[in-house]
Amino acid sequence: MATPAVDLLKELEEYKYGWRIPDVYVFKAPKGLNEDVVRQISHMKEEPEWMLEYRLKALKHFLERPMPNWGPDLSELDFDSITYYIKPAEREARSWDEVPEEIKRTFERLGIPEAEQKFLAGVGAQFESEMVYHRVKEELERLGVIFVSIEEGLKQYPELFRQYFGKVVPYTDNKFAALNAAVWSGGSFIYIPPGVKIEQPLQAYFRLNAPDIGQFERTLIIVDEGAQAHYVEGCTAPIYSTYSLHTGVIEIVVKRGARFRYTTIQNWSTNVFNLVTQRALVYGDAHMEWVDANIGSKVTMKYPSCILLEPGAHGEILSMAFARDGQVIDNGGKAIHLAPNTTSKIVSKSVSKGTGRASYRGLIRVARGAKGAKSHVVCDALLIDETSRSDTYPYIEIEEDDVTIGHEASVSRVSEEQVFYLRSRGLSEEEAVTMVVAGFIEPLVRELPMEYAVELNRLVQLEMEGSVG
Amino acid sequence: MSEVLEIRNLHARTEEREILKGVNLTIRKGEVHALMGPNGAGKSTLAYVLMGHPAYEVTEGEVLLNGTNILELDPEERAHLGLFLAFQYPVAVPGVTIANFLRAALNAKRKARGEDEISVFEFRKLLMEKLRMLKMDPSFAGRYVNDGFSGGEKKRAEILQMAVLDPEFAILDETDSGLDIDALRIVAQGINALRGPERGFLIITHYKRILDHVRPDFVHVLVDGRVVRSGGPELADELEAKGYEEILRELGLATPAAV
Ligand SMILES: Nc1ncnc2c1ncn2[C@@H]1O[C@H](COP(=O)(O)OP(=O)(O)OP(=O)(O)O)[C@@H](O)[C@H]1O
Ligand SMILES: [Mg+2]
Numbered sequence: 001m002a003t004p005a006v007d008l009l010k011e012l013e014e015y016k017y018g019w020r021i022p023d024v025y026v027f028k029a030p031k032g033l034n035e036d037v038v039r040q041i042s043h044m045k046e047e048p049e050w051m052l053e054y055r056l057k058a059l060k061h062f063l064e065r066p067m068p069n070w071g072p073d074l075s076e077l078d079f080d081s082i083t084y085y086i087k088p089a090e091r092e093a094r095s096w097d098e099v100p101e102e103i104k105r106t107f108e109r110l111g112i113p114e115a116e117q118k119f120l121a122g123v124g125a126q127f128e129s130e131m132v133y134h135r136v137k138e139e140l141e142r143l144g145v146i147f148v149s150i151e152e153g154l155k156q157y158p159e160l161f162r163q164y165f166g167k168v169v170p171y172t173d174n175k176f177a178a179l180n181a182a183v184w185s186g187g188s189f190i191y192i193p194p195g196v197k198i199e200q201p202l203q204a205y206f207r208l209n210a211p212d213i214g215q216f217e218r219t220l221i222i223v224d225e226g227a228q229a230h231y232v233e234g235c236t237a238p239i240y241s242t243y244s245l246h247t248g249v250i251e252i253v254v255k256r257g258a259r260f261r262y263t264t265i266q267n268w269s270t271n272v273f274n275l276v277t278q279r280a281l282v283y284g285d286a287h288m289e290w291v292d293a294n295i296g297s298k299v300t301m302k303y304p305s306c307i308l309l310e311p312g313a314h315g316e317i318l319s320m321a322f323a324r325d326g327q328v329i330d331n332g333g334k335a336i337h338l339a340p341n342t343t344s345k346i347v348s349k350s351v352s353k354g355t356g357r358a359s360y361r362g363l364i365r366v367a368r369g370a371k372g373a374k375s376h377v378v379c380d381a382l383l384i385d386e387t388s389r390s391d392t393y394p395y396i397e398i399e400e401d402d403v404t405i406g407h408e409a410s411v412s413r414v415s416e417e418q419v420f421y422l423r424s425r426g427l428s429e430e431e432a433v434t435m436v437v438a439g440f441i442e443p444l445v446r447e448l449p450m451e452y453a454v455e456l457n458r459l460v461q462l463e464m465e466g467s468v469g
Numbered sequence: 470m471s472e473v474l475e476i477r478n479l480h481a482r483t484e485e486r487e488i489l490k491g492v493n494l495t496i497r498k499g500e501v502h503a504l505m506g507p508n509g510a511g512k513s514t515l516a517y518v519l520m521g522h523p524a525y526e527v528t529e530g531e532v533l534l535n536g537t538n539i540l541e542l543d544p545e546e547r548a549h550l551g552l553f554l555a556f557q558y559p560v561a562v563p564g565v566t567i568a569n570f571l572r573a574a575l576n577a578k579r580k581a582r583g584e585d586e587i588s589v590f591e592f593r594k595l596l597m598e599k600l601r602m603l604k605m606d607p608s609f610a611g612r613y614v615n616d617g618f619s620g621g622e623k624k625r626a627e628i629l630q631m632a633v634l635d636p637e638f639a640i641l642d643e644t645d646s647g648l649d650i651d652a653l654r655i656v657a658q659g660i661n662a663l664r665g666p667e668r669g670f671l672i673i674t675h676y677k678r679i680l681d682h683v684r685p686d687f688v689h690v691l692v693d694g695r696v697v698r699s700g701g702p703e704l705a706d707e708l709e710a711k712g713y714e715e716i717l718r719e720l721g722l723a724t725p726a727a728v
Pocket of ligand 1: 483485488506507508509510511512513514515524557
């Protein structure tokens with residue numbers, strides 16, 4: 001089913017990041033996926049033998065594994081029409097001046113260098129398949145903080161890398177984790193040494209530019225004991241009438257007493273299949289938080305997970321989805337309690353507009369022996385139009401008696417009375433509906449650093465524009 | 470044009486039935502009118518229709534605001550022209566703070582009138598001043614609009630909104646209901662402070678109490694979708710003494726079916 005031209009035009013008008021520049025690359029693999037492509041990627045990255053073998057095993061698993069059939073319809077996703085690897089530049093730069101001009105301009109337009117100067121502790125920028133820029137503040141480097149591309153991580157810190165890579169999300173986890181393991185490219189490698197607390201966020205920005213491509217970033221983050229950091233990823237792409245694929249794998253290890261927050265502001269254009277696996281291992285008394293805002297894409301499937309391994313581990317997942325006409329966003333979170341006195345909280349806010357469908361899917365699992373585990377799930381759905389839809393799929397698996405589990409779910413509509421009340425004060429209908437939506441997601445937006453809160457509110461506003469009539 | 474809100478032979482209905490059956494009422498700036506009448510008479514319907522609620526269809530008549538027929542206008546356009554309605558049942562908007570909401574509303578109005586937006590700083594000052602006037606805690610501005618408010622808090626918040634938006638004509642629909650004695654006095658003081666030659670009021674109420682604090686210039690009685698009697702403030706006393714039934718009998722009108 002192709003998007004009708006009219007819709008496409010409308011989307012072009014409304015999606016602010018839909019512009020593109022001519023293709024820029026120094027190498028582009030032929031379309032489709034096979035062993036040669038995998039070998040080529042590994043070869044170009046000058047990888048050790050073990051990584052090539054790992055990729056090939058993952059490829060085999062990917063090819064053998066059936067498509068998941070329990071969630072959104074993925075039948076329009078054609079693996080043969082996708083380009084799996086595009087290398088945009090010869091090397092990764094440490095200063096924006098070394099980034100190829102057109103690519104640099106893209107990121108300038110997205111405001112990345114400016115944000116870096118203003119409030120970020122470090123920035124990574126990925127264009128197509130590779131990180132083209134990575135830099136962390138010098139004072140953090142001196143403290144031993146590592147923030148490099150995943151490729152550099154493998155090259156410069158082979159032991160640390162190998163100790164954790166594929167351990168949090170094995171390639172056998174799901175079909176898309178296997179795909180990522182076979183063709184991964186780009187993403188961040190981060191290590192925060194014990195006790196180091198980074199106040200400002202580290203940010204990575206992912207940009208797709210060429211049509212029909214796949215982006216398969218792989219991020220590995222190790223937060224050592226007592227350390228503290230916040231990582232933010234943002235993503236956008238131009239609009240095409242053909243589909244692109246974004247399949248990332250994010251692995252995080254939060255050691256004893258550490259605190260880590262991973263924030264996503266995903267705003268892919270509406271032709272992107274966004275199928276991502278994000279998981280964190282959380283050790284004793286450590287805190288892990290996923291803040292996951294999904295606004296764009298054609299289909300998103302994403303369930304950030306916290307595996308609570310030791311007593312006192314705490315996991316939190318705050319997710320927000322905004323699905324517009326034709327979009328399906330299936331997200332939520334998983335909390336797996338494997339030790340006593342572990343706690344988790346999942347808050348999901350989904351907004352569906354037009355024929356959009358934003359749903360919650362989540363799992364709470366408490367293993368036998370995880371006494372005193374506590375978990376609370378709140379999922380609220382807001383429907384804007386008669387045609388909007390939302391579903392809730394809460395899965396709960398409890399093997400232990402001594403647990404406290406709470407679950408609240410609500411579905412509401414933007415009511416005529418709310419809209420009239422706000423209009424009677426002078427707001428237009430569109431402003432009124434936008435305000436109700438903004439209020440609905442406020443509990444999540446409140447959790448974001450100010451700059452991102454403003455950005456997210458603006459994105460929601462853009463999504464709402466020209467929508468009421 | 471004179472500064473006046475004129476309601477002429479206003480008929481309005483829901484899908485099921487006619488509720489307003491020819492209302493006539495003229496409110497000049499500087500005047501305070503009280504509108505009383507039994508439950509179900511159509512008082513809130515009149516307020517809603519004046520503000521442009523989509524649930525009602527106007528079948529006849531006109532409403533002129535300084536000469537402009539506002540019945541064709543959207544609710545927000547009426548607000549921009551200076552109309553304000555304090556709701557009988559204010560609506561909750563969770564997640565939106567009073568401060569943010571009011572600033573957006575004030576700026577929407579200013580924009581529509583070709584004025585500059587108010588700065589965050591200036592707005593804060595204005596809001597704090599009005600909160601003080603209504604003896605409300607500054608933290609109130611940070612609460613979500615009507616979300617979890619007590620009945621009295623909702624009514625006070627309506628007055629706060631009126632004070633900030635500075636309308637030319639304000640309709641207060643039972644803003645006095647549900648207020649404790651002190652709150653009633655404070656709200657009445659608030660209304661009196663806003664009373665002046667630049668503003669007209671239509672105060673819908675069931676109780677003479679509020680009218681002892683806010684002395685009306687005129688009192689009207691609405692029964693079954695029509696204004697059946699108008700008079701000075703003494704009419705409120707008469708109503709209190711006699712009740713609607715007797716007033717209707719005197720007018721030779723039947724008592725409307727109980728609602
Ligand atoms: N939206 C509506 N749909 C159906 N009926 C309505 C609607 N609005 C008002 N009515 C009916 O119209 C009549 C007048 O209602 P309205 O709320 O205007 O009365 P009121 O004079 O404000 O009464 P009260 O003193 O109890 O507030 C009532 O019978 C009410 O049930
Ligand atoms: Mg009423």
